[in-house]
Amino acid sequence: MGRVILHCDANSYYASVECLYRPEIRDLPVAVAGSVEERHGIILTRNPLARKYGVKTGEAIWQAKQKCPQLVCVPPDYPLYVRFSAKMRAIYEQYSPRVESFGLDEAWIDLSAPGMTLERGARVADEIRLRIRSELGITVSVGVADNKIFAKLGSDLKKPDAVTLLRPQDYAARVFPLPVGALLYVGPSTQRRLAQIGVTTIGALAQCDPALLRLRFGKNGLTLSAFARGEDRSPVMPVDHRAAIKSVGNSTTPPHDLTCMDDARCILFLLAESVAARLREGGLRARCISISARSTELVTCSRQITLPRATCLAGEIGRTALELFDGRFASAFPLRSVGLNCSMLTPDDAPVQLDFTGDEEKRMQREQLERSIDDLRRRYGHQIVRRGVVLLDQGYSAINPVEDHTIHPVPFYAG
Amino acid sequence: MSVYRENPHKIYVKVRADFTPDGRILPLMLRAEDGPVMRIDRITDVREAASLKAGGQGTRYTCRVGEATLLLFYDEPYWFIEAD
Numbered sequence: 001m002g003r004v005i006l007h008c009d010a011n012s013y014y015a016s017v018e019c020l021y022r023p024e025i026r027d028l029p030v031a032v033a034g035s036v037e038e039r040h041g042i043i044l045t046r047n048p049l050a051r052k053y054g055v056k057t058g059e060a061i062w063q064a065k066q067k068c069p070q071l072v073c074v075p076p077d078y079p080l081y082v083r084f085s086a087k088m089r090a091i092y093e094q095y096s097p098r099v100e101s102f103g104l105d106e107a108w109i110d111l112s113a114p115g116m117t118l119e120r121g122a123r124v125a126d127e128i129r130l131r132i133r134s135e136l137g138i139t140v141s142v143g144v145a146d147n148k149i150f151a152k153l154g155s156d157l158k159k160p161d162a163v164t165l166l167r168p169q170d171y172a173a174r175v176f177p178l179p180v181g182a183l184l185y186v187g188p189s190t191q192r193r194l195a196q197i198g199v200t201t202i203g204a205l206a207q208c209d210p211a212l213l214r215l216r217f218g219k220n221g222l223t224l225s226a227f228a229r230g231e232d233r234s235p236v237m238p239v240d241h242r243a244a245i246k247s248v249g250n251s252t253t254p255p256h257d258l259t260c261m262d263d264a265r266c267i268l269f270l271l272a273e274s275v276a277a278r279l280r281e282g283g284l285r286a287r288c289i290s291i292s293a294r295s296t297e298l299v300t301c302s303r304q305i306t307l308p309r310a311t312c313l314a315g316e317i318g319r320t321a322l323e324l325f326d327g328r329f330a331s332a333f334p335l336r337s338v339g340l341n342c343s344m345l346t347p348d349d350a351p352v353q354l355d356f357t358g359d360e361e362k363r364m365q366r367e368q369l370e371r372s373i374d375d376l377r378r379r380y381g382h383q384i385v386r387r388g389v390v391l392l393d394q395g396y397s398a399i400n401p402v403e404d405h406t407i408h409p410v411p412f413y414a415g
Numbered sequence: 416m417s418v419y420r421e422n423p424h425k426i427y428v429k430v431r432a433d434f435t436p437d438g439r440i441l442p443l444m445l446r447a448e449d450g451p452v453m454r455i456d457r458i459t460d461v462r463e464a465a466s467l468k469a470g471g472q473g474t475r476y477t478c479r480v481g482e483a484t485l486l487l488f489y490d491e492p493y494w495f496i497e498a499d
Contacts, residue, residue, distance in 0.1 A: 021420045023470040080418055084472075087463075137465025137472050 004121035005236060006109040007143040007151035008128065010088065011160035013105035015047040016138040017084050018074050025072045029053055033061050033073040040253055044076055048160065081105075084136060091131055095124060098236045106155075108148050110236035118144060122165040129163055147232040150175065152184050171230055176203025183227055190224070193217070202228050245282060250274045251339025257296060258335040262392055264325050269389050271340040272318030276311075277374050279342060280367075283349070285310035286342030289320045293329045294337045302339075303328045309353075310346050313366055317342065418471070419493060425469035428487070430494040442476055442487055445494065453480045455487075464488075469497040 010016065014032040019025060029050035034040025041061040053068035065071055085104040092099045098110035109128075111121050125142040132140050139161035143154020146168070153175065154164040166175060180202055181191045197216065199205050205213075205228035213221030226232060250271045258264050268291070279286060290304030303324045311317060321340050329335065354360045373385050421427075426447050433441045446452045457479040464475035466488055473490030488495050 020465060020467070020472065021418060021470050022422065023424055023467065024422055077418075083418075087472075133465075135463040135465065135472075137467060 001112065001114060002118070003146045004111040004113075004116045004118055005145060005148055005151045006111060006121060006125050006128070007145075007148065007155045008088070008092065008107050008109065008125075008132075008140045009142075009152075009155040009159075010105040010132075011139045011141055012045055012047050012051075013138070014045040014076060014081055015050075017081055018077070019047060020137040021080075022074070025074070028072050029055065029068050029070060030072045030074065031055055031061075031064060032076050033064075035075060043073075046071075084138070087136055088132060088140075091128060091135065095128065098238050100236045100239055106152075108151060108236045118146065118165060118167050122163055125163045125165075129161060133161060145230070147230055148234055148236065149184050149227045149232040150230050153178070153182060156182065168230065172203070175230070176201060176206060178202050180205050180228075183224070185227070186224065190217075245284065245345065247341050247343035247345065248275050248278050248282065248284065248286065249339060249341030250278075251292065251337060253294075253337035257333075258338065259333050261326070261330060264329070264335075264338070265322055266390050266392050267338050268321045268325060268340060269314070269318040269387050271338065272321055273314045273387065273390075275340055275342055276314035276317050276370065277377075279312040279345075280348070280371060280374060283347055284345045285312045285348050285350070286317075287311075287344040287346070288342065289317055289324065290341045290343070291321050291324050291329075292339040292341070293325070293332065293335045295332060296334055296336050298336070301328070301332075306344065309363075310344070310350075311363075312348060312370075313363065314370060315366065316363075418490060420470065422470055424498045425466075425471060425495050426498050427493055427495050430487070430489075440474075440489065442478070442489075442494070445487060445496070447496070453485070455480055455485075459484075466495075466497055469495060471495060 015030050018032055019030055027049075029047065029052075031043045031046040031050050033043050043055060043057055043059055043061065043064050045057055046055045050064070050068060050071055053071070055064040055068055055071060061073055081104050085101070089099060089101060089107060092107055092109050096109050096111050100108045102108065111124060122144045125144050129140055129142055132138065141155045141159045141161065142163045143151040143157070143166065144163065145151040145154055145166040150166050154166045157164045157174070178201060180186050180194055180200055181188070183202055183205070186194070193216065194200070194205065197208070197212065199208055205224060208225065210222055210225045213225050215221070217224065252267065252271065254267060258267060287310045288304055288306050290302055292300055292302035294300045305320060305324055307316075307320065317340070352360060376384050428445045428447045430442045430445045432443055435441060441458060442455055444452055444454045455478045458476050459479060460477035462475055463473070465472045466475070466486070469488070471488060471490050473488045476487040476489070478485045478487050486497060
């Protein structure tokens with residue numbers, strides 16, 4: 001039985017929801033953008049009208065306004081987007097229980113069943129598209145294929161409000177001539193490395209000797225090769241956008257650039273407190289700590305380290321992050337933003353190896369203390385207990401990263 | 416989570432409704448601020464729908480009010496109708 005997989009992608013998602021709720025701006029170029037005052041002033045998404053003016057996701061508001069002076073910028077309303085995402089998912093689930101969300105605005109639906117064909121799948125896709133337009137007032141592009149990778153590729157081919165069917169017999173004409181960057185997980189860096197061996201299209205990647213790809217890219221090379229040939233067999237996992245947690249992280253763009261180690265110490269401990277609290281809340285401990293920093297030229301760099309013991313202690317996470325930072329970024333000031341991420345998670349009830357030195361006992365006491373602080377903060381607010389280090393800078397100490405959540409797409413290899 | 420977004424094409428209304436034992440909500444009468452009470456004679460259709468005119472989305476009740484047909488939206492927890 002061949003698989004029939006749909007990939008639904010809500011067009012200009014945030015901007016579409018905003019335009020639905022604000023009829024007065026619907027016919028204007030619109031962008032959803034962060035707050036300029038808090039230095040989050042970048043374009044998160046824009047509607048097709050704004051796109052026509054060349055407004056791009058990720059650029060600063062002032063750059064966008066240079067291209068399109070009449071651009072209407074509205075602040076994001078994440079709870080509303082989460083709510084609409086749940087409504088879209090509720091529609092998808094009427095067609096199959098196997099729905100895998102990929103961020104808030106994308107999802108795969110596995111329609112595979114005896115008697116189901118790609119052509120019939122395309123008709124279902126069209127029904128879903130029409131329902132979302134009339135019931136939710138926004139549009140989706142749907143790709144239909146026998147694998148997740150080409151279904152996603154299909155949803156990118158025709159926008160907005162369209163269905164694209166990619167059958168195996170269509171690959172040669174419609175998929176293989178596309179640039180290799182159109183394939184999921186072929187980013188600019190992989191694209192550059194593929195170009196070095198003369199691979200610039202999906203077709204060229206499909207024809208490239210898998211042994212050569214393995215040599216150049218390791219086992220990822222074989223995966224890319226299979227993706228390009230439409231041989232992806234990964235299943236549609238029935239998960240929503242809050243899928244099994246793989247990592248817990250926070251990043252912040254503070255009110256002013258970081259210019260010295262004191263600034264870095266303050267921000268890293270703020271982030272460590274937030275991440276540690278969320279680890280504890282989720283009943284988790286982490287072994288891998290990574291930090292990332294973005295320069296004022298918006299170049300991002302990251303470093304990570306694996307700890308011998310899993311932790312959910314803000315002190316340990318903060319100190320580790322600071323050591324990582326000191327070793328790599330200390331000469332890179334000024335920095336615009338910093339992020340801290342914890343991965344390699346284990347449940348906090350997993351057995352812990354005790355020792356003779358009493359270190360582990362001290363850590364357990366420390367954890368009790370931090371849990372008590374969590375409790376105080378829950379009852380009296382985040383600012384009720386603060387580390388001395390975060391008081392060094394009044395501008396930074398007002399930041400509350402715990403409530404500054406970011407929604408990331410789940411990794412493709414989730415599960 | 417609620418979405419209260421005012422605009423000239425959207426009229427938020429007060430609604431009196433029946434909550435049925437099987438979990439449905441059936442509006443009985445509605446009233447816009449300072450307006451008359453409108454009794455709903457019959458509900459002819461209930462579905463999820465967007466209101467492009469008023470700017471919103473929710474459960475749409477097609478209601479007969481006297482001789483007129485009125486579209487009443489429940490965008491939880493708010494009720495609204497489209498302005499003429």
